[in-house]
Amino acid sequence: MGEFPERVQANMDVVLDQVCTELPNGGDHKSRxxxxxxxxxxxxxxxxxxxxxxxxxxxxxxxxxxxxxSA
Structure with a gap:
């Protein structure tokens, strides 16, 4: 993910962790x-x-x- 400045990458990491708390068990690999x-x-x-x-x-x-x- 080197295409974004460090601040943007940090924001993306924070958001990923925050929103995935709404998924069961923090989300599986595919969901994350x-x-x-x-x-x-x-x-x-x-x-x-x-x-x-x-x-x-x-x-x-x-x-x-x-x-x-999916079944």
Missing amino acids: RYVAEQLIEAARDGKITLGELSSAGRRAVVYLKNAPK
């Missing part, structure tokens, strides 16, 4: 990866503040909670 990918996409779009990244992370968690479960 999805959230991280959404945070990276948001940062690439210029959304780099803690608030903007938090919004993107929460949207990702809501999506995961509402996604149909």
